[in-house]
Amino acid sequence: MKKTLLSEKFGARLLGPDRTRFRLWAPGQQAVSVELDPGTAQASVVPMQARREGWFEAEVARGAGTRYRYRLADGTAVPDPASRMQDGDVHDASVVVDPAAYRWRNTRWRGRPWSEAVIYELHVGAMGGFDGVRGHLPRLAELGVTAIELMPIADFPGTRNWGYDGVLPYAPDRAYGTPESLKALIDEAHGLGLMVFLDVVYNHFGPDGNYLHAYAPSFFRDDVHTPWGPAIDFRRRPVREFFTGNAAYWLHEYRFDGLRLDAVHAIAEQDWLEEMAHAIRQATDRQRHVHLVIEHDGNAVPLLEHEFDAQWNDDGHHVLHRLLTGENQGYYRDYDERPAARLARCLAEGFVYQGEPSAHRGGQHRGRPSAHLPPTSFVLFLQNHDQIGNRALGERLRTLVGDRSEALRAAVALVLLAPQIPLIFMGEEYGVETPFLYFTCHGPELAGAVREGRRKEFESFPAFADDAARAAIPDPNEASTFEASRRGLFQDTGGWFAYYQALLRCRREALMPSLDATRALGARALSDSAVEARWSLGDGRVLAIASNFGDDAVTATQPGAAFALLFESRQGLARGLRQGVLDPTCTLAWTEAQTS
Known part of the structure; x- marks a missing residue:
């Protein structure tokens, strides 16, 4: 990627061994x-020269490793909002970084096509920092994933955080390691054939350590608010350039293979998303694979038609969760009626909601028609950080399904063999019941507000209607909450690793080479809890999957000509399918010849 793509416009840029330019937008x-x-x-203080449109600049005879901070007119000291590294925490001094200090080993890596993506989402802190994640890479390659996705690493207050309270978007948090250790992680992954994606947050800043209001109040709007406070003002060119430059920075300097953009529906100026993505595409070497994925509550089909590779398919998760657990509170209420039919629509057309009103959103219409998009435009998952961590007690599906583990295995098979891009959440491959809780490390005053806000968030749920039940919700700021989310993460609890590995081997060998140009042929509900779906693969074969999450057998379509079994979630299921019967709690996948 060309270095001219804004990533060096902000912050401290090393001009030579002992020369640094400092730039700050402080209108x-x-x-x-x-x-x-x-x-x-x-210590010394150097006045910065005022430039046009609120910019300040200074060139100083200092090199890499120099600690610095900006002094405002009233004497307030603030870190660099584009700090590449902090000397401690978010309130401490920033550090000048030499971007060329790390010597890359896998210099010929160009990434992998999007159709080859099998994503493993992980929390860096829970896995022991950048070096800890690096140690897990051989195991993940053995599992069969082709990409790891790091939850946000932007510098946050304290030593532990989900990642979505970051306030310095350019600085990898020091609790995880140095910039060089992050680059070593990415380099090692590339050597094993693994892509590395980064989850970035461009819709808000965290509540502690953001000083932008003090010197750039116009960074935020006073007329639009989000769940996290005043909206970031993407109408302003420097604001757009700050975040476009950040995206370029991660993809160029750190050689990430792609970005996952968090909750972009909270960005009022949606045109910036296409502008940013277009700039990234234009500046990327055509021989390199760079992938851009969004999370968008509005099912943003126009973004997927142009610059973005895929969107996280929350619809798919929600309806599968409803089928497995029976839960129908919160946003699951939108999937309570005819869940199998909704799942069939997801498999055939991508989104469940394509303009229909959402009861959970007070009748608001959500989404647009998506059937024309390829299946790979959607990232499908059973679990992720949000869907576990947003629960009061952070339960995983293994806990929620109880003794219905065969139904869960059936759902895993469907997700990993459907043509949509699959995502696995860390520990899922071992079938662990370790919770993934919401955790923070704030000071006493903010910690109390977060704790009470967390408990108030669940007071409308019957299970937490009384004070005693809400008091049992783990305190996000207690170190024990974080430790509980790490304990036993990678202990196999019943052959789950081998099961995931077999499914991913099947995907790699039988499906991955033919996923390009795949299109849906249709899907239908077989009952209130069973579906079947078919796709035309790029090589002319037909992929068929039948899943039954219920406890009773159902009538299914018998396989067609040249039936070739790919996978059955337990042995012997194909015999019944040949007779037109789909057994309870199972998934089968097969290919057959295309019919005219």
């Missing part, structure tokens, strides 16, 4: 200085 200030090596005998 709310008349004067700004850069303080070098604060708190030491060598």
